[in-house]
Amino acid sequence: MTLQQPPQALPCHFVIFGATGDLAALKLLPALYRLDVGGHLPAGMSIIALGRRPWSEADWLQHLEESIRRRTGEQFNARVYRRFAARFAYVAGDLHDPAIYQTLSDRLCADQSCAHAAFYLSLKPSDFGEVIQRLEQAGLNRPRGLHRIVVEKPFGEDIDSARQLNRLLHDAFDEEQIYRIDHYLGKETVQNLLVFRFANTLIEPLWNRNYIDHVQISVAEQAGVSTRADYYDKAGALRDMLQNHLLQLLTLVAMEPPPALEADALRDEKVKVLRSIRPIEDQVINAHAFRAQYGPGSIDGVPVPGYQDEAGVAPHSIAETFVAAKFYVDNWRWRGVPFYLRTGKRLAQQLSLVAIRFRHPPQQLFRETPLEFIEPNWVLLSLQPSESMHIELHSKQPGLGMDTRIIRLDASYRRGREKTLEAYETLLLDIMEGDRSLFLRFDEVEWAWRVVDPILRHWTRQRDFIHTYPAGSWGPLEADRLFDKLEQSWRNQL
Incomplete structure (x- = not known):
């Protein structure tokens, strides 16, 4: 880029x-x-x-x-x-x-x-x-x-x-x-998010608290720790993924348009988002963050060991392999809109997804029809396994009744046989050309640590127990307690 x-x-x-x-x-x-x-x-x-x-x-x-x-x-x-x-x-x-x-x-x-x-x-x-x-x-x-x-x-x-x-x-x-370096910033779908937001007058007017109910950012991995246990057992999912990859995605979703498409102008807007994230008080950490560790299970029908049985993992380790957290960006655009972030290893499938759910229509126009409850609209930005963008809308089904179905508008930018550009190709070329636009300035790093440090300190004092989930699942059910409303739930697929 x-x-x-x-x-x-x-x-x-x-x-x-x-x-x-x-x-x-x-x-x-x-x-x-x-x-x-x-x-x-x-x-x-x-x-x-x-x-x-x-x-x-x-x-x-x-x-x-x-x-x-x-x-x-x-x-x-x-x-x-x-x-x-x-x-x-x-x-x-x-x-x-x-x-x-x-x-x-x-x-x-x-x-x-x-x-x-x-x-x-x-x-x-x-x-x-x-x-x-x-x-x-x-x-x-x-x-x-x-x-x-x-x-x-x-x-x-x-x-x-x-x-x-x-x-x-x-x-x-x-x-x-x-x-x-944060290689997620080199992914073409992540860069395309800026174009999707700021080059389309159809989208940008809706991108605020008046129309959006909540935002989900999920990075799910099927793999376990493999040969990285020595590092991962000390870091855990919060340090390894959420503090960098997921918070960077949050800033790109939430940022204001930069005054110019220049490296520092872009990073200035990202820092403003991080500075606007509401600090989490120690007494409410458990209502805003949840951690767990994978146990034995199966991936695609193949049995896999639990984290405690992986080579190189310390006995009785409580390193988290799954973390979910809820953040609020307290600025004019996003006040009151929850951002739910989730990442984990040994989950059901490989998935990197930004899912934006819109609010319900203000009028219950269809309450006396089969459409008494209407599913909300979504904008879905998929980074893995496919690089694509989708908008979900309602359309009436053909026939005499007032029944609807979800139709999907595909905003994928890749056509035919156009090749995928790997994130590291983009970033390595930028390093050689001296372009620092997709690299982190230290104030970005510092403010990201300020966001997660209260969670880290709280978990450091809780050394005797960690929740578990079976490998091959979508993580612990207890993570659902982060949602503000009963109608909210994790989006696990396109």
């Missing part, structure tokens, strides 16, 4: 810390390959992969090819892959060892034509601070203002640690060099 940005030099080197990890194999390497297929990578750009595994260059290239083939399938292009693989150099070593940073410095300095680099920290959040400090100690942040550094979410584990991490970053880099 290219907004109005001043031209900047493209990096000659792209450095991936944690290149042998899952994120790199599943997302970063395939995205870089697809950018190369499309001719978007600078011709002379090298990619330096740093990892702990004691691999040779041949071992790394085998891993690279397997990762690319697994994610591209029949679209694998051997000619482009050879060009892509030739960009790589592999550096093995421990991130805590200063020698690896000296090796990296030597490799960058060996290129006399360009030393401009982008450092991507595809690491556990607990490693961010040390890597940033060691980059500075090795002089890899100099000259100041030249390089770029990309930090994955979550940015900190609470508001205090987020501020500390931000100070470390600013000690070594300028704000214009820092890219705090």
Whole structure:
């Protein structure tokens, strides 16, 4: 998503810390390959992969090819892959060892034509601070203002640690060099939400408390913790998903039109939304937030273990794998409209959905007909498994009676064989081009932590019990207690 940005030099080197990890194999390497297929990578750009595994260059290239083939399938292009693989150099070593940073410095300095680099920290959040400090100690942040550094979410584990991490970053880099990434902002449907709202006079006049009953934002995953138990058991669903992905979606749904389509103007409006979210007092936390953990069950008919039985999970862990929360945005547009956010692992299906439910018509015109109760209208924005937008309306069924059926207006922006652009492709290209529009400014991060910190502190004091739900379900029934009205319920499908 290219907004109005001043031209900047493209990096000659792209450095991936944690290149042998899952994120790199599943997302970063395939995205870089697809950018190369499309001719978007600078011709002379090298990619330096740093990892702990004691691999040779041949071992790394085998891993690279397997990762690319697994994610591209029949679209694998051997000619482009050879060009892509030739960009790589592999550096093995421990991130805590200063020698690896000296090796990296030597490799960058060996290129006399360009030393401009982008450092991507595809690491556990607990490693961010040390890597940033060691980059500075090795002089890899100099000259100041030249390089770029990309930090994955979550940015900190609470508001205090987020501020500390931000100070470390600013000690070594300028704000214009820092890219705090949230890959949900790179999804085309998320970007299309801005167009859907602000380019259509049909929609924007209805987008307020006068017409909208409530908003639901759901991100459901069928997968369990897999190999991420070491991280996930310390983070939980609130830190891993709600504080970043879901709150970012909330800001895009609720924000005012920015005065211009520029990076800071867009982020200013998002911060205003976060600042307007009503603080949750400690005594009412349980009425606004609910957590649970998946137990044994089945996914698509295949038995799966409960969270407590997953490899790497601490005994008697109370890390939440499901969280639901209710927020109010106390501004002129949204006062009194609840925003229900929900995310969880081992749920019934893979689903990322923004569902906006409209109010009932003010007049009971059909009370003496079969339409005594009319289902409300919905606007549905699907991010997964399909990228689409739908509006649900009522239409009379053919015949003598006054019966209706729901008709769906499909506002999908993809036609025919138009290809899906992966979120990381968009974001990696933006990093290279110096476009920070889809990346987080620190005040966004800080205000998001302010929103969830009361919930975190409350749950920290409750260490002896957590609700459970069977894997393969839609989560615990107790989450329904968040709804303001009996007629409100979770929207689980398009």
